Amino acid sequence: EPEARAVGAPRAATAGSDPRFPRALSGPGMFADRTAPGADVHSLWRSARSARCEAKTCQTGEISTAEAAAQSHTARDAAVQTEQSKDAVQDFQQEVQVDYTGLLSFLQRVEDAVIKELNKNWKSHAFDGFEVNWTEQDETVLCLHTLSYPEAQDQNLQVTSVSWNATGSVIACSYGRLDDGDWSTEKSYVCTWNLDRRGLNPQHPDLVVDVPSSVMCLAFHPSQPSLIAGGLFSGELVVWDTSRTEDPVIWRTGMTDDTHTDPVYQVNWLPDTKHRNHARLLSVATDGKILVWREERDGRLALAEGFAIVAQQIPRSTRLKKVAWGEAAVGVTSLSFSHFDPGVFVVGVEGGYPLRCSAVAQAPALPRPGGSVPLRAPAELAFSPHAGPVYSVSCSPFHRQSCFLLPPSPRNLFLSCGTDGQVHLHSMLQTQPLFALQLSKKYLFCVCWSPVRPLVFAAASGEGVHLFDLARSMQKPTVSLKQSMSDCSVYCLEFNTKHTRLLAAGDAAGTVKVWQLSSDFTEQGPREMSHLEQLASEIMD
Numbered sequence: 001e002p003e004a005r006a007v008g009a010p011r012a013a014t015a016g017s018d019p020r021f022p023r024a025l026s027g028p029g030m031f032a033d034r035t036a037p038g039a040d041v042h043s044l045w046r047s048a049r050s051a052r053c054e055a056k057t058c059q060t061g062e063i064s065t066a067e068a069a070a071q072s073h074t075a076r077d078a079a080v081q082t083e084q085s086k087d088a089v090q091d092f093q094q095e096v097q098v099d100y101t102g103l104l105s106f107l108q109r110v111e112d113a114v115i116k117e118l119n120k121n122w123k124s125h126a127f128d129g130f131e132v133n134w135t136e137q138d139e140t141v142l143c144l145h146t147l148s149y150p151e152a153q154d155q156n157l158q159v160t161s162v163s164w165n166a167t168g169s170v171i172a173c174s175y176g177r178l179d180d181g182d183w184s185t186e187k188s189y190v191c192t193w194n195l196d197r198r199g200l201n202p203q204h205p206d207l208v209v210d211v212p213s214s215v216m217c218l219a220f221h222p223s224q225p226s227l228i229a230g231g232l233f234s235g236e237l238v239v240w241d242t243s244r245t246e247d248p249v250i251w252r253t254g255m256t257d258d259t260h261t262d263p264v265y266q267v268n269w270l271p272d273t274k275h276r277n278h279a280r281l282l283s284v285a286t287d288g289k290i291l292v293w294r295e296e297r298d299g300r301l302a303l304a305e306g307f308a309i310v311a312q313q314i315p316r317s318t319r320l321k322k323v324a325w326g327e328a329a330v331g332v333t334s335l336s337f338s339h340f341d342p343g344v345f346v347v348g349v350e351g352g353y354p355l356r357c358s359a360v361a362q363a364p365a366l367p368r369p370g371g372s373v374p375l376r377a378p379a380e381l382a383f384s385p386h387a388g389p390v391y392s393v394s395c396s397p398f399h400r401q402s403c404f405l406l407p408p409s410p411r412n413l414f415l416s417c418g419t420d421g422q423v424h425l426h427s428m429l430q431t432q433p434l435f436a437l438q439l440s441k442k443y444l445f446c447v448c449w450s451p452v453r454p455l456v457f458a459a460a461s462g463e464g465v466h467l468f469d470l471a472r473s474m475q476k477p478t479v480s481l482k483q484s485m486s487d488c489s490v491y492c493l494e495f496n497t498k499h500t501r502l503l504a505a506g507d508a509a510g511t512v513k514v515w516q517l518s519s520d521f522t523e524q525g526p527r528e529m530s531h532l533e534q535l536a537s538e539i540m541d
Contacts, residue, residue: 140518141467141479141481141517142516143513143514143516144515144516145193145195145200145512145513146512146514147171147173147193147202147205147512147513147514148202148203148511148512149175149189149191149203149205149208151189152191152510153509153511155186156177157175157177157186157188157189157510158176158178158179158506158508158509158510159491159506159507159508159511159512160174160176160177160178160216160491160492160506161173161216161217161218161491161506162174162492162493162505162506163219163220163228163494164220164497164498165225165226166221166222166224166225166498167225167498168496169194169195169196169498169499170194170195170206171195171504171512171514172190172191172192172218172220172242173190173191173218174189174217174230175190175191175214175215175510176188176214176216176233178508179508186213186214187210187212188213188214188215189208189210189211190208190209190211190218190228190230191205191209192205192206192207192242193205207242207245213232213234213236214233215230215232216230216232216233216263216264216265217230217231217267219268219269221279222269222279226243227241227242227250228240229281231264231265231267232263233263233264234255234263235255235260235261235263235287236252236255236260236264237252237264237281237293238252238253239251250299251295251296251300251301252300253300253301254300257370257372258291258302258303258371258373260283260285260289260291261285261287262285262286262287263285264285265284265285265286265332265333266283266284266334266335267282267283268283268337269281269282270292272294278294278295279295280292280293280294280295281293284334284335285331286331286332286350287331288309288310288332289306289307289308289309290306290307290308290309290332290335290347290357290378291305292305303372304373305373305376306371306373306375307361307365307375307376308365308375309332309349309378309379310330310365310366310367310377312366313365313366313377314330314353314355314379314382315379315382330349330350330351332347332348332350333349333350333389333390333391333392334347334391334392335348335393336414337395338395338428339395339397339398343358343359344356344357344359344428346414348392348393349389350389350390351385351389352387352390352418352420353385353386353390354383354390354414354416354424355380355382356379356381356383357378357379357380361376361377361380363376364376382431383431384424384431384433386416386417386419386424387420387422389418389419390416390417390418391418391419391444391445391446392416392417392445392447393415393416393447394414394415394416394448394449394457396412396413396415396454397449397451398454398529398532412427412428412429413425413426413428413434414426414428415447415449415457416447417459419443420444421438421440421441421444421461422437422439422444423437423444423457423459423468424436424437437475439466439477440461440463440466442461442462442463443461443489444460444461445462445489445491445492446460446490446491446493447459447460448493450495450521450522451495451500452500452522452524453469453522453523453524453528454524454528454529454532455469455470455471455528455532456469458493460490460491460493461489462487462490464481464482464483464488464490465480465481465483465490465493465505466479466480466481470532471525471528478520479521481515483505483511483513484507484511486509488507489507489508490505490507490508491506491507492505500517500522501516501517501522502515503515503517
């Protein structure tokens, strides 16, 4: 009878073949049903991994890897394939010998010839007009900063004036109103920003000074970076020290018989010839007075001297149209000193006339106005007028040591602009303008000559900022800059004399934009002074 076995199980061992199995029964009943327990094989690998606290997810050992950037473990740099021996260096040093006696003899022989050539080069004009430019070339005009004080803008105040301090790093602006409103009681501000400060916040000035009256004009001290003077709508003058945070006011005129009775539209610092460590302040206002103030120890500005523009004392000219001089307005709106003669200055008046004036004039102003100091009449010459009030004048900062009788030297030139939208280029030696440029259909509020290029000037209008390069065109601006997306009037601008590529402009929206000029407007070309003189001479002819 065949032997039975389970399906899939290993073949059963026969009796006697394995001592682990008992011998099979023989005879009847040798086959019987029996249930055997399952086989259990214990894993030695898992127990070993558990003892070492290792992961049990796989049966293979962890694979070790390493990265190598090179096949060798050491590296060495060598600039040359051969090394110079110390003996060769010593031999070379021993071979270098200087014949000092022969060198001295040679220098003595060529000394006269070298000095002669150096003197010739020193007197040469071959490189006149050229200056070393250490800055990178830039072909476009860029807006570097847009500064504002939100609290002043919330009151719809306008930027009435801007000024750079003596270092050229700090820009100040005054807030007020030039169109309408209650000027006499409206609060205003003076704000400053240091453009070199880290973390500059364009909408958070470094200093904010509250002023009880509208500030119409500003001027930083020419050598003391923290002093700034301002003229108010009330007629007062105030000097602030921006280094003092508690009470920055150090001098003021107060309201006296000497104080202006109309708004002050310009302030200038003047050197004090008697006291070198002191400075004087000059102010002009629409009351027709030009006043010079000196500082007092008690924090007061006292009147030192003054002038008055009186209609009857303005010299008449045969080339000017006949006007009723007694009825002409004499309010002074702007002033600019000649850069070659400190005794000569030009003023613009509300009647539309630029006037040449003398600081050494002795004729008394008639009728005599009240005050502690008698005023003098400075007007010497009236120029051809604009068709409206003159808002700004600017004397050329460039001059030559040439004969005064050879007009028109660049040192005798000045610019004027006004409400007629025209810019006039004048020579101080003749009444008619050298040329009149119709720049805008809107008012022109400011004109300013470049401090580095004789043929470049800027003008502020009701449409924006206009840059002129007379070497390119005398008919239209070279570049016109929009101060904002909307038609926003620009009231004031000023070049930075330290960082000559910077131009600041303030507008009716209460913002100050700092423009970086391209190299075309800051690098003087060869013989540019002669070009301006020739240009003016051709116009006269």
